[in-house]
Amino acid sequence: MEKQTDWHREQKRVNQVVVQIQEREKQLRQKLGTIKEDVIDIRKKFWDDVTVNFDNAEEAAETFASIKQQAELMSERERSHRHDLNQLKNLHKLKYSPYFGRIDFLEEGEEDSEAIYIGIASFVDKEGINFYVYDWRAPISSLYYDYGPGPGSYETPSGTISGEVEIKKQFIIKDSQIKHMFNTGITIGDELLQQVLGNESDSQMKNIVATIQKEQNQIIRNERGRLLVVQGVAGSGKTSAALQRVAYLLYRYRDTLLADEIVLFSPNPLFNSYISTVLPELGEENMQQTTFQAYLEHRLGENWQLEDPFSQMEFVLIEKQDPSYLARLEAIKIKSSLDYIHFIDSVIQSLQAEGLIFTDIVFRGNILFSNETIYQYFYELDQTISIPNRMNMVADRLLKEVRSYELEERDKEWVDQEVDLLEDEVLLKIHQKVEKEKKKESDDFYEYEREQELLRGLVVKRRLKKVRHIINQLQFLDTTSIYLNLFQEKENSLFSSEKWSEICSLTIHQINQSIFPYEDATPYLYLKGKLEGFHVNTTIKHVFIDEAQDYSPFQFAFIKNMFPRAKMTVLGDFNQSIYPHSNNSSFPALESLYQREDIEKYALTQSYRSTRQIIDFARHILGTEIDPFNRNGEKPVLTKAANWKELNTQLIARLMELCTKFRTVAVICKTAKESKRVYTELKDELDVRLMKKDSTGYESGILIIPSYLAKGVEFDAVVLYNVSDLEYLHDSERKLLYTICTRAMHSLDLMYVNRLSPLLSEVPPVTYLKS
Numbered sequence: 203m204e205k206q207t208d209w210h211r212e213q214k215r216v217n218q219v220v221v222q223i224q225e226r227e228k229q230l231r232q233k234l235g236t237i238k239e240d241v242i243d244i245r246k247k248f249w250d251d252v253t254v255n256f257d258n259a260e261e262a263a264e265t266f267a268s269i270k271q272q273a274e275l276m277s278e279r280e281r282s283h284r285h286d287l288n289q290l291k292n293l294h295k296l297k298y299s300p301y302f303g304r305i306d307f308l309e310e311g312e313e314d315s316e317a318i319y320i321g322i323a324s325f326v327d328k329e330g331i332n333f334y335v336y337d338w339r340a341p342i343s344s345l346y347y348d349y350g351p352g353p354g355s356y357e358t359p360s361g362t363i364s365g366e367v368e369i370k371k372q373f374i375i376k377d378s379q380i381k382h383m384f385n386t387g388i389t390i391g392d393e394l395l396q397q398v399l400g401n402e403s404d405s406q407m408k409n410i411v412a413t414i415q416k417e418q419n420q421i422i423r424n425e426r427g428r429l430l431v432v433q434g435v436a437g438s439g440k441t442s443a444a445l446q447r448v449a450y451l452l453y454r455y456r457d458t459l460l461a462d463e464i465v466l467f468s469p470n471p472l473f474n475s476y477i478s479t480v481l482p483e484l485g486e487e488n489m490q491q492t493t494f495q496a497y498l499e500h501r502l503g504e505n506w507q508l509e510d511p512f513s514q515m516e517f518v519l520i521e522k523q524d525p526s527y528l529a530r531l532e533a534i535k536i537k538s539s540l541d542y543i544h545f546i547d548s549v550i551q552s553l554q555a556e557g558l559i560f561t562d563i564v565f566r567g568n569i570l571f572s573n574e575t576i577y578q579y580f581y582e583l584d585q586t587i588s589i590p591n592r593m594n595m596v597a598d599r600l601l602k603e604v605r606s607y608e609l610e611e612r613d614k615e616w617v618d619q620e621v622d623l624l625e626d627e628v629l630l631k632i633h634q635k636v637e638k639e640k641k642k643e644s645d646d647f648y649e650y651e652r653e654q655e656l657l658r659g660l661v662v663k664r665r666l667k668k669v670r671h672i673i674n675q676l677q678f679l680d681t682t683s684i685y686l687n688l689f690q691e692k693e694n695s696l697f698s699s700e701k702w703s704e705i706c707s708l709t710i711h712q713i714n715q716s717i718f719p720y721e722d723a724t725p726y727l728y729l730k731g732k733l734e735g736f737h738v739n740t741t742i743k744h745v746f747i748d749e750a751q752d753y754s755p756f757q758f759a760f761i762k763n764m765f766p767r768a769k770m771t772v773l774g775d776f777n778q779s780i781y782p783h784s785n786n787s788s789f790p791a792l793e794s795l796y797q798r799e800d801i802e803k804y805a806l807t808q809s810y811r812s813t814r815q816i817i818d819f820a821r822h823i824l825g826t827e828i829d830p831f832n833r834n835g836e837k838p839v840l841t842k843a844a845n846w847k848e849l850n851t852q853l854i855a856r857l858m859e860l861c862t863k864f865r866t867v868a869v870i871c872k873t874a875k876e877s878k879r880v881y882t883e884l885k886d887e888l889d890v891r892l893m894k895k896d897s898t899g900y901e902s903g904i905l906i907i908p909s910y911l912a913k914g915v916e917f918d919a920v921v922l923y924n925v926s927d928l929e930y931l932h933d934s935e936r937k938l939l940y941t942i943c944t945r946a947m948h949s950l951d952l953m954y955v956n957r958l959s960p961l962l963s964e965v966p967p968v969t970y971l972k973s
């Protein structure tokens with residue numbers, strides 16, 4: 203009875219708030235209509251209100267000022283329009299579901315407690331005094347995530363506020379109706395989480411603001427430290443915490459931080475699209491999103507075709523018979539290490555005194571500046587000046603000489619010939635220019651000579667444009683040869699590896715081919731930056747790196763260098779480090795780049811994605827401890843087939859069954875090559891889609907996807923294709939297997955032919971079913 207009246211009371215409040223929201227919507231719509239009309243009006247009458255007069259400098263300045271004023275007026279109105287539109291969108295969401303939580307808090311020293319309702323955005327009365335709804339990011343809302351009934355406190359810019367949480371409730375409200383209501387304890391109720399996690403997955407990630415856990419809340423709201431490191435088990439909400447943290451920062455620093463000043467590095471384009479709706483759902487704009495590969499490509503420019511990490515991964519997974527396989531694996535490890543940075547730094551040190559390699563600058567087939575001359579110019583300069591500064595000084599000197607050369611060159615015969623070939627429009631333009639000058643000079647003989655002079659000047663200038671570009675871009679520096687020189691010495695005291703000599707030959711061979719190996723791209727750009735100066739990005743204030751276990755120490759150092767003013771949030775799971783360059787030393791290496799007091803570290807140990815049964819199975823692959831959220835499902839199913847044909851028949855039957863139960867079903871293969879083969883075999887039988895490295899999105903249905911592209915993403919049901927000893931034999935593939943299994947939310951199948959992978963030998967038979 204009490205429960206019913208309580209429910210009734212709460213629903214009554216929802217109704218009241220919704221009425222207020224509707225009222226506000228109405229007012230805002232009216233206001234928007236007026237602003238829109240204003241903008242149209244300003245646009246239409248833009249020139250009516252501007253007096254255009256360029257007769258003299260004073261009039262022109264006045265004209266300019268009045269145009270500026272009109273433009274500012276219009277952009278202010280447009281800004282206001284955008285802001286109100288955003289507010290309208292938020293009101294629309296609030297109307298559907300005004301809030302998800304309530305806490306009654308009695309502040310120390312106060313007589314009465316206040317009921318705080320928490321939703322995705324604030325909603326205040328007209329006077330701006332009473333909050334119907336608090337934004338989940340407001341300081342007081344932290345109580346909801348951090349405490350159950352009992353003593354509690356929260357931080358505000360002016361200090362800590364303590365008191366007593368008297369009541370804590372959670373709601374699921376849809377269509378303005380309370381569907382569920384729970385009184386909860388310390389953690390945000392199991393009941394609500396059960397509801398949320400039991401739902402089917404989507405091709406888009408969802409926000410978790412209603413059920414953020416205490417340890418996740420600490421990560422989201424952390425503002426200390428320049429480096430925030432999160433090590434969290436599979437499915438522990440690292441990506442979720444990262445995205446809600448972006449939303450939090452945008453709210454907390456709304457006057458000084460723009461979404462564009464935050465960049466997120468994600469593992470692949472598919473992941474980018476998977477997470478792209480979370481922030482807009484929360485009423486925020488998306489941050490910049492990129493992959494490290496895209497960033498490298500952008501930096502390397504068009505001259506290089508860069509191998510991508512997925513092709514490198516295919517090589518590592520497939521080409522074990524390749525004669526250079528072990529050398530390349532070793533090369534990848536060495537080139538990812540901080541030792542390699544130190545090695546490059548030591549080489550750069552010696553290049554201060556000698557050894558840089560330059561190329562000739564050629565003009566019309568002749569050497570304009572020989573590499574020896576440039577070398578001499580460079581090393582004539584004081585050695586205490588940094589290499590990039592000296593490089594710019596050389597460029598200035600060369601440009602000056604080009605200018606003198608340009609003047610001399612105008613009288614050459616080739617110039618006359620090219621003048622004859624100039625286009626008519628150019629001739630006309632020069633003619634008009636001279637006519638104008640003539641008027642001023644009132645000189646009748648001036649015309650022909652002057653025209654010729656200008657035309658010759660133009661021809662030479664045009665032809666020298668490329669030379670100037672080469673100089674301005676410092677392209678006379680032969681960074682590729684300097685990089686290759688690192689591999690000329692077959693002995694290297696820094697690397698005891700016996701394979702160093704083999705690595706040297708391999709690298710020289712690879713780089714002389716047209717595709718630049720992935721493992722060399724970052725070191726090459728680092729060297730280039732050290733010689734030419736880094737194009738650092740100082741506008742970015744926060745860098746987020748998700749799936750951070752896939753980054754090498756070298757890459758971390760490089761990113762830190764590129765964004766010198768940014769705070770870093772780095773989230774990963776060393777149990778999912780599947781790339782040959784990533785290992786357990788990446789995070790310590792990253793931390794070594796910061797002062798101890800600048801580092802904040804968190805661990806997430808509870809997994810929310812998969813059912814208890816899936817986690818119980820998967821954790822034995824690595825022998826690791828993971829605390830599963832208590833949600834039950836079927837045990838994973840292991841299916842053995844006598845041959846490939848039978849495997850496919852069983853796979854098709856199982857997929858048909860899974861499709862009736864779930865929205866997203868993934869067949870995860872080890873490699874892209876295998877995925878393609880499976881796709882070819884299934885496509886006539888079932889509606890399946892093949893995911894490739896450049897796939898940018900997916901819909902519900904059956905996907906066939908290579909293991910490394912499924913990183914960071916999740917599916918209702920996963921079928922691991924061919925978990926035989928042929929595919930998963932080596933210890934190095936253990937983490938890959940574990941990563942694949944932990945993509946499943948509700949259902950996991952593993953299929954194989956002949957012999958089962960020995961990597962599953964430690965998994966107790968009670969954790970799975972056989973079919």
Ligand SMILES: Nc1ncnc2c1ncn2[C@@H]1O[C@H](COP(=O)(O)OP(=O)(O)OP(=O)(O)O)[C@@H](O)[C@H]1O
Pocket residue numbers: 395398399408410413414415418434435436437438439440441442443775778810811913914915916944
């Ligand atoms: N507090 C939470 N409330 C509701 N759902 C949550 C919560 N935390 C995590 N989840 C859900 O758990 C799943 C896994 O979350 P997420 O992808 O953020 O984990 P992750 O640690 O990045 O995983 P992985 O490293 O395995 O890719 C998602 O479906 C997410 O919505």
